[in-house]
Amino acid sequence: MPTDTPTYDCIVVGAGLAGLVAARNLHRAGASVLVLEARDRIGGRMYGRALPSGGWVDWGGQWVGPTQERFCALLSEYGVERFPSPSQGRKVLIFGDQRYEFEGFFQGFFEGLPPGVPEGDWSDAIDAWARFDALAARLEPEHPRSNDLTRKLDAVTFAQWIGENTRTAFGNWYFSYMARAVGTGCAEPEQVSLLHVLWGHRVASQAEYPEAELLRGGAGQLPAKIAAAFAERVRTGEPVLRARQDGAGVTLETPRGRYAARFAIVAMPPHLAGRIAYDPPLPPLRSQLTQRMPMGTCAKLLVAYDRPFWRDRGLVGTGIGNSGWVELCADSSELAGDVGVIAAFVYGHRYHAWRQLNESDRRAAILADLARYFGDEALSPIAYDEADWTSDPWTGGGYTAFMPPGVWTSFGEALAAPVGSIHWAGTEVAERWPGFFEGAVRTGEAAAERVAALL
Numbered sequence: 001m002p003t004d005t006p007t008y009d010c011i012v013v014g015a016g017l018a019g020l021v022a023a024r025n026l027h028r029a030g031a032s033v034l035v036l037e038a039r040d041r042i043g044g045r046m047y048g049r050a051l052p053s054g055g056w057v058d059w060g061g062q063w064v065g066p067t068q069e070r071f072c073a074l075l076s077e078y079g080v081e082r083f084p085s086p087s088q089g090r091k092v093l094i095f096g097d098q099r100y101e102f103e104g105f106f107q108g109f110f111e112g113l114p115p116g117v118p119e120g121d122w123s124d125a126i127d128a129w130a131r132f133d134a135l136a137a138r139l140e141p142e143h144p145r146s147n148d149l150t151r152k153l154d155a156v157t158f159a160q161w162i163g164e165n166t167r168t169a170f171g172n173w174y175f176s177y178m179a180r181a182v183g184t185g186c187a188e189p190e191q192v193s194l195l196h197v198l199w200g201h202r203v204a205s206q207a208e209y210p211e212a213e214l215l216r217g218g219a220g221q222l223p224a225k226i227a228a229a230f231a232e233r234v235r236t237g238e239p240v241l242r243a244r245q246d247g248a249g250v251t252l253e254t255p256r257g258r259y260a261a262r263f264a265i266v267a268m269p270p271h272l273a274g275r276i277a278y279d280p281p282l283p284p285l286r287s288q289l290t291q292r293m294p295m296g297t298c299a300k301l302l303v304a305y306d307r308p309f310w311r312d313r314g315l316v317g318t319g320i321g322n323s324g325w326v327e328l329c330a331d332s333s334e335l336a337g338d339v340g341v342i343a344a345f346v347y348g349h350r351y352h353a354w355r356q357l358n359e360s361d362r363r364a365a366i367l368a369d370l371a372r373y374f375g376d377e378a379l380s381p382i383a384y385d386e387a388d389w390t391s392d393p394w395t396g397g398g399y400t401a402f403m404p405p406g407v408w409t410s411f412g413e414a415l416a417a418p419v420g421s422i423h424w425a426g427t428e429v430a431e432r433w434p435g436f437f438e439g440a441v442r443t444g445e446a447a448a449e450r451v452a453a454l455l
């Protein structure tokens, strides 16, 4: 059956940050666009709510860093102010049954003063870090292509590298924690390719401070601001189920309707893009790629208090640790604000065990962990939000997708390559800052530019 006569120049599928930026740019260029979004809201992983008590919480992304240029430009354009993430005070590390307060930070990359774990443990981690950093520097700052070096690195898991490069339990955890908590994955180390973790450090490094700043009013306010100029062209509650294309264009089907355009931009994580039924079928390389790019595993908890009580104790509100459920948490409130907000994360195997608990036990487990980090006042929040992206079928995990061994070097070239009139966007497709807002903006801009040039 031929496709329908195109009504639109381009249909954008997915109203996350990438899709909204693509639609905005095409609309500005004078193209007729339609946006089809599965959920009954826009924004995807950029979503938040205002607290009745004042302040706000971001369920998805919240931080931005100075080298995330396209996202910073977007913030300036919409008048969203950035402010420094709280940084005054000591951070807390809980390793096993020991609790340390320290004036440094680590997440792979390390700076400041070490936490005071036994010297042999610390040097084990830091020596291995130097080897990791040097190995990552050998990669090109673009999507990994298949060559002798990348094939070798892609043939092993990060867990294998950790096993060969650390001797202590702390050294092992230092890197396992990084695999779970850093922006390019939320993978357990035995699930992810060594190449992928190295590449993530190469193109989206913690040493560039991607969590340096927060947004006044939260990231969740942005989707509506971006969509305002073309709001009547956004249809929510319309998951695209089928995509048919021929030389004349693309016809997309949702449970509510059928829409035709000359081009489509599919802006969502690859595993979700892979669930659309394509006619003709996708090229096998693309189809097999989308079978192999799982989302990481995480939940984000937003826990609000009547004030940031940890500051009274000289604590900055950052906790890192291996003993409970919460491996990472951070102060996510305004410096001068009344309300104190802690964003806490549960990753990987811990997430799946935590998810087995009932709702009140899950909450109690998180609060008990926060009390170990910051004191018993943590047990009495004024609000508790569970942002469980892994249970959400329209995301399927978080923060982003990662590559298991063998995927980059066997299937990676299909990640960004358009298929006929269908172009791909979304943070997972980015060459720079994949997994972050910045990556989403860049791929949205690039897809719009490619399509505009073809119109």
Ligand SMILES: Cc1cc2nc3c(=O)[nH]c(=O)nc-3n(C[C@H](O)[C@H](O)[C@H](O)COP(=O)(O)OP(=O)(O)OC[C@H]3O[C@@H](n4cnc5c(N)ncnc54)[C@H](O)[C@@H]3O)c2cc1C
Residues within 6 Å of the ligand: 013, 014, 015, 016, 017, 018, 019, 036, 037, 038, 039, 042, 043, 044, 045, 046, 059, 060, 061, 062, 063, 064, 238, 239, 240, 241, 267, 268, 269, 272, 273, 276, 298, 299, 300, 389, 394, 395, 397, 398, 399, 400, 425, 426, 427, 428, 435, 436, 437, 438, 439, 440
């Ligand atoms: C807990 C968490 C914390 C994070 N923290 C940060 C941070 O601090 N800083 C940062 O920069 N980044 C952070 N990120 C990452 C950031 O949120 C994402 O990179 C970004 O929002 C992704 O945007 P996107 O448009 O690529 O994808 P998405 O936001 O996932 O958008 C995809 C859209 O497609 C829709 N969709 C799916 N299937 C269909 C279909 N068949 N038909 C129609 N629509 C469909 C979805 O509903 C969704 O709206 C975080 C993410 C999470 C989950």
Ligand SMILES: [Mg+2]
Residues within 6 Å of the ligand: 015, 016, 017, 018, 043, 044, 045, 046, 440
């Ligand atoms: Mg989004």
